[in-house]
Amino acid sequence: MSDNDALKSLLPPLAQARLQSLRLADGTATVILDASGFDGIERDRLEAAIKEALAAAPGVSEVRVAMMADKPRRRIIAVGSGKGGVGKSTVSANLAVALARLGRKVGLVDADIYGPSQPRLLGTEGKRPDAREKQLIPVPTAFGLGVLSMGNLIEPGKAIAWRGPMAGNALGQLVDADWGAAEILVVDLPPGTGDVQLTMLQRHKPAGAVIVSTPQDLALIDATRAMQLFEAGQVPVIGLVENMAGYVCPHCGEVSDPFGRGGAEAEAARLGHAFLGRIPLDMMIRQASDAGVPPAAGDGPQAEAFLALARRVATWLDNS
Known part of the structure; x- marks a missing residue:
């Protein structure tokens, strides 16, 4: 046995x-x-x-x-990673913005309770959500969607020292907010496979999961664990995104691969999942994100990389 x-x-x-x-x-x-x-x-x-x-x-x-839980009222796309530092929050923000640009009604939940990034990425730092009948109302952004994050509910820079049940309750308040006409919630999960991920599976079953990894072997090992958790919870893995894939020198135009290339695509193929595309390691993405203006809201190859990702996710939603 x-x-x-x-x-x-x-x-x-x-x-x-x-x-x-x-x-x-x-x-x-x-x-x-x-x-x-x-x-x-x-x-x-x-x-x-x-x-x-x-x-x-x-x-x-x-x-x-x-x-x-029973089937949710709206469809949730969980964005996860096995480890931190792979750009999951940047991908989440730009996926949500790109989906909104494609005409979808979208909301974004920053479920990284202990390390919220979305207020900086979406330019909503210092803005607090309103509430109606004990329900939070998302903070509006300049990019056609609302967002909720612990970063909009606590003092800037203040550390959150909560045990798992408190983090789970906080997640519930964010997901069960008054999202109005939003049909899709993009949920930026914390890295790993801990309490918040389990609460997500238990109470707010996602329609599907997008997994973000760099091409490095170590990141891919951890990303595989994240995929296994969603599969165990019978949440379909929409596919794998390879982030920080390829750096174009702004002076000579030569492309280099400091983190490698193709590892996420190969791992997706090995596991039988879709490969959703590559996001380049690009100074413009970093600068725009720090400035609170997601690249997906603009033009150029950086925006197109995120729009291509959003098209693939939207197609998956339409066909599932």
Whole structure:
């Protein structure tokens, strides 16, 4: 009997019947269930029973439980990465702006609770969202979409020191805000496969996930873990984006590849996922992002790279 089978045999019968995925890795048992139709009390009781059943199992030091919610009212595109520093937030912001340029009704959620970047990227620093009947109202941007971020709710530069449940509750307030006519929510997730990602799967099941990686082997290893988490939660992986791929010297025009090239495309092919394109390592993207003007809102090859990505995501949404 495998370790996973042994753990499954310890679960309460209701959990076994609703089980979608069970994985033990590095001492952490991750359990994903179909919780359609359960109310809050039923979810809490079942989660407690699962944790009690698995806590004493050999090799288990932590138990994480995610319960998949019913189909959301609007379609969520989760943008994730296995590690930080790969440009996931920049890709999220520009994907949302590009989708809006294509005529889609879009909202952007900055779910990186501990390290929010979207207020800087979208030029909304210092702006606070309004609220109506305990629902947040997104901060409008100059780019045809609204955004919500912890960076608009706390003092600039203030560190957030919250445990997982508090971060999960904060995510719920952002996603369940008054998004008006928005049909698509682009959610910029924190790096890794932690509590916020599990809460996303449990309460706000995405329609699909876009995974961002640089061409480096280490980044690709971590990106693969992120894809595996979404697959375990039965969230389709729309595809993989290779960021920081190719640097064009502004003086001589020569192209170099400081982080390598083609690794993300090869990994996507190996795993049977779509390759959504490359975003160059470009000084203009960095400067425009720091200035709060996403390159996707302008013209030129940098904008076209993000528009091409948005077209592929939009086509996937239309066909899924």
